[in-house]
Amino acid sequence: MVAQLSAKRKAKAPVQSAHKKAKTVHLSANELPWKTVSKAHEAGLDAGLEGIMELEEVDGVDVVYEETEAGRIVKFSVKEDEPKKKNAKKEKAIAPTQQEQTEAGPSRSSVEPAAVGERPEEQAFDSKTLLPSWHQFSLHPQLNRTLYAQSFSNPTPIQAKAIPAASKGKDVIGVAETGSGKTLAYGIPILHYLLTQAKAKPLVQKQRRPTRALILAPTRELALQVSSHLNACLNVVDVNTAAVKQEEEEPDLGLKARSKGKGKAKAAPAAGQPSSPKLPPLVSVAAIVGGMSAQKQRRILERGVDVLVATPGRLWDIMQDDDALARDIKSLKFLVLDEADRMIENGHFAELDNIIRLTLKQSGDETIEPELDFDDDGNVIPKETAVGAHGETNDELQTFVFSATLSKDLQRNLKKRSYPNRKKNKPATTLDDLLLRLDFRDPEPEVIDLSPEGGVVSTLRESRIDCLTNDKDAYLYYFLLRYPGRSLVFLSSIDGIRRLMPLMELLQLPAYPLHSQLEQRQRLKNLDRFKSTQNSILLATDIAARGLDIPAVDHVVHYQIPRSADVYVHRNGRTARAMRSGFSLLMVSPDERRVVRALLGSLGRQEEEIPDMSIELYLLDKIKARIQVAKDIDSLQHKVKKENHEKNWLKEAAAAMEIEVDSDMGLSDDDGAAAAIPSKHQRKTTNAKTAVLKAELKELLAQPLIARGVSTRYITSGSRPIVDDYISGEYHENMLGLKKTQAGQDVVPRKARKVVKKEEYEEWKGFES
Numbered sequence: 001m002v003a004q005l006s007a008k009r010k011a012k013a014p015v016q017s018a019h020k021k022a023k024t025v026h027l028s029a030n031e032l033p034w035k036t037v038s039k040a041h042e043a044g045l046d047a048g049l050e051g052i053m054e055l056e057e058v059d060g061v062d063v064v065y066e067e068t069e070a071g072r073i074v075k076f077s078v079k080e081d082e083p084k085k086k087n088a089k090k091e092k093a094i095a096p097t098q099q100e101q102t103e104a105g106p107s108r109s110s111v112e113p114a115a116v117g118e119r120p121e122e123q124a125f126d127s128k129t130l131l132p133s134w135h136q137f138s139l140h141p142q143l144n145r146t147l148y149a150q151s152f153s154n155p156t157p158i159q160a161k162a163i164p165a166a167s168k169g170k171d172v173i174g175v176a177e178t179g180s181g182k183t184l185a186y187g188i189p190i191l192h193y194l195l196t197q198a199k200a201k202p203l204v205q206k207q208r209r210p211t212r213a214l215i216l217a218p219t220r221e222l223a224l225q226v227s228s229h230l231n232a233c234l235n236v237v238d239v240n241t242a243a244v245k246q247e248e249e250e251p252d253l254g255l256k257a258r259s260k261g262k263g264k265a266k267a268a269p270a271a272g273q274p275s276s277p278k279l280p281p282l283v284s285v286a287a288i289v290g291g292m293s294a295q296k297q298r299r300i301l302e303r304g305v306d307v308l309v310a311t312p313g314r315l316w317d318i319m320q321d322d323d324a325l326a327r328d329i330k331s332l333k334f335l336v337l338d339e340a341d342r343m344i345e346n347g348h349f350a351e352l353d354n355i356i357r358l359t360l361k362q363s364g365d366e367t368i369e370p371e372l373d374f375d376d377d378g379n380v381i382p383k384e385t386a387v388g389a390h391g392e393t394n395d396e397l398q399t400f401v402f403s404a405t406l407s408k409d410l411q412r413n414l415k416k417r418s419y420p421n422r423k424k425n426k427p428a429t430t431l432d433d434l435l436l437r438l439d440f441r442d443p444e445p446e447v448i449d450l451s452p453e454g455g456v457v458s459t460l461r462e463s464r465i466d467c468l469t470n471d472k473d474a475y476l477y478y479f480l481l482r483y484p485g486r487s488l489v490f491l492s493s494i495d496g497i498r499r500l501m502p503l504m505e506l507l508q509l510p511a512y513p514l515h516s517q518l519e520q521r522q523r524l525k526n527l528d529r530f531k532s533t534q535n536s537i538l539l540a541t542d543i544a545a546r547g548l549d550i551p552a553v554d555h556v557v558h559y560q561i562p563r564s565a566d567v568y569v570h571r572n573g574r575t576a577r578a579m580r581s582g583f584s585l586l587m588v589s590p591d592e593r594r595v596v597r598a599l600l601g602s603l604g605r606q607e608e609e610i611p612d613m614s615i616e617l618y619l620l621d622k623i624k625a626r627i628q629v630a631k632d633i634d635s636l637q638h639k640v641k642k643e644n645h646e647k648n649w650l651k652e653a654a655a656a657m658e659i660e661v662d663s664d665m666g667l668s669d670d671d672g673a674a675a676a677i678p679s680k681h682q683r684k685t686t687n688a689k690t691a692v693l694k695a696e697l698k699e700l701l702a703q704p705l706i707a708r709g710v711s712t713r714y715i716t717s718g719s720r721p722i723v724d725d726y727i728s729g730e731y732h733e734n735m736l737g738l739k740k741t742q743a744g745q746d747v748v749p750r751k752a753r754k755v756v757k758k759e760e761y762e763e764w765k766g767f768e769s
């Protein structure tokens with residue numbers, strides 16, 4: 001129970017007025033413009049100040065002590081004109097439009113002083129002047145403010161279509177290219193609704209917030225990203241700082257990618273608000289994902305979250321012990337499936353199916369009990385007694401399904417909901433099944449399909465290299481040296497990443513791994529390092545293929561070919577986002593060629609459409625030498641590691657069995673010739689070999705790679721004089737004789753490609769026959 005207790009008021013310390021000319025009025029304490037401040041959460045006041053439920057403060061007040069016959073009295077003097085002048089400019093910029101006032105609820109006129117307890121989020125914003133392209137949507141001022149601060153001056157095409165439809169209460173199926181702002185296309189309508197609904201509740205209220213929106217995402221990283229993307233829209237920003245910065249920056253070219261720290265303004269208290277105390281958010285967003293403390297997530301849920309972004313597995317785990325949450329899911333206002341097709345791939349089918357089942361509109365014969373029963377596989381057991389017993393329906397629910405890849409057939413079926421046997425209590429078995437059992441309340445969901453022809457984003461440059469499987473390392477190394485930048489390299493297996501990582505380290509390339517067998521903390525750390533290092537490499541499985549919005553990925557490399565056309569589209573979508581240019585390279589070995597042809601065919605494309613990457617073969621040979629030495633070192637190191645591991649294992653096993661290792665098993669260090677464990681001598685030899693190879697590699701790495709025809713003695717001579725490149729600063733630091741270029745400049749049309757090498761030809765022939 002929350003008791004409403006008397007507020008503690010604090011006035012600023014007495015100050016002698018410096019502005020003698022300003023008109024001052026004396027007010028009683030109750031007439032002063034008090035503002036509510038939150039209790040300093042960080043200072044731990046939450047727990048310690050029983051009885052003090054609200055703090056208030058007041059600015060610009062002088063306290064004057066006057067001696068009267070009745071004794072000393074206190075007068076509060078307020079300067080009348082100053083504050084108004086000072087804030088006039090700001091107030092003009094954020095004056096509300098008539099429309100906004102209606103949408104966002106009553107807000108003050110620009111000249112009215114801040115109302116007691118007004119929240120910065122609710123201060124009006126002049127979207128007509130500052131964000132004309134967004135004005136038509138009549139968004140909550142808080143959203144306008146953050147859009148402005150992030151320089152999102154225009155809605156993206158999918159946003160322009162989805163926001164009005166969703167705001168009208170329609171269900172939306174949105175398909176648009178990767179990096180086109182789908183998160184905000186569904187996020188803005190949700191936040192707008194919740195913000196306009198939210199009433200500034202007393203800070204003391206400990207009441208649990210019911211979850212109103214559930215966003216399901218296939219991977220933990222994507223869920224965390226969506227949550228932070230939406231949270232960024234709820235940060236209070238100082239619009240005036242933003243305006244100044246905007247003028248200083250170059251003109252907006254249309255779509256500017258949002259990146260942390262690159263926004264126009266820092267999160268800051270809105271104009272006229274105190275800077276230190278932090279109010280609890282009007283609307284809260286949190287992520288519930290696997291691999292992170294379930295207990296902490298449960299605690300967050302106990303307090304309640306308005307918008308929950310979750311991966312199905314963890315959500316289902318938590319829901320099984322949390323009836324309140326299960327009830328919330330039954331009466332959601334918004335359900336979003338972001339990249340639903342990937343959720344199926346991830347093996348979360350059953351959980352997703354169960355969660356979706358709870359969101360079905362309850363009808364007379366399909367009621368699901370709030371208290372759930374589960375079978376051994378964690379599936380909901382429909383209760384017989386529940387039939388028609390409760391009659392509660394959730395007609396309110398709006399469903400949004402977004403992806404960059406949803407087949408036209410599925411879109412059509414979803415719209416028509418032409419699913420012959422929609423037996424809702426039977427588990428779904430395919431994606432189509434699952435999506436078709438979504439209970440759209442809207443008789444005609446809005447299908448917005450803006451996907452580009454063949455799935456290719458207009459700012460993406462694609463290319464391919466045909467090479468033998470064994471040569472992929474060399475080609476990859478060549479590419480990474482030749483085109484420095486942020487490169488995301490996709491592999492199909494975790495083993496492949498484990499094999500490549502030590503090679504990258506030995507070759508002194510800054511590479512980080514990302515796959516499902518890493519601890520979640522390590523995954524996030526590696527992702528962060530990749531994001532924050534301009535020249536870096538992320539070796540990732542397809543957990544990084546969808547949705548991840550990493551600012552400025554220059555290259556996507558398909559080291560191993562994607563297993564479907566959709567994955568190809570999504571992997572490529574990690575670059576060329578938000579109208580930036582990007583580059584992708586497909587590495588195709590002879591045995592992958594047929595699959596590539598089929599894959600492109602299913603996108604309605606020909607192989608010839610993807611040009612070849614041009615390669616300096618002379619340099620490639622030198623690169624192969626480096627790779628070979630690195631591989632030799634790695635295999636020696638691997639051998640030593642394996643032997644040490646076996647030795648330790650044997651020792652531990654022997655100790656557990658209380659056996660003398662030396663005498664009983666002949667595994668002493670000295671008689672290694674006969675034993676599984678190498679002798680000291682063998683180990684020494686291996687170490688010496690490793691040291692020699694490391695020295696050799698060091699020397700190779702220290703020498704520049706010199707292209708054919710370059711004279712290092714006389715830079716003005718040779719068939720490839722490099723003097724001009726030096727003068728213009730265009731010379732390539734790692735590859736002498738080559739110019740610094742973008743990868744996209746070094747592609748050649750496929751028809752013009754060279755004849756395959758003899759040994760490749762042999763292999764191809766074998767495959768093709």
Ligand SMILES: Nc1ncnc2c1ncn2[C@@H]1O[C@H](COP(=O)(O)OP(=O)(O)OP(=O)(O)O)[C@@H](O)[C@H]1O
Pocket residue numbers: 151152153154155156159176177178179180181182183184254255256257258259403404546547548549573574577578
């Ligand atoms: N109106 C806008 N103007 C400029 N940039 C925007 C706008 N809306 C979103 N962005 C930015 O575009 C980038 C891509 O957005 P988002 O991640 O939502 O794309 P997406 O369509 O979901 O991509 P994917 O299909 O790969 O998941 C983000 O950095 C986002 O901040």
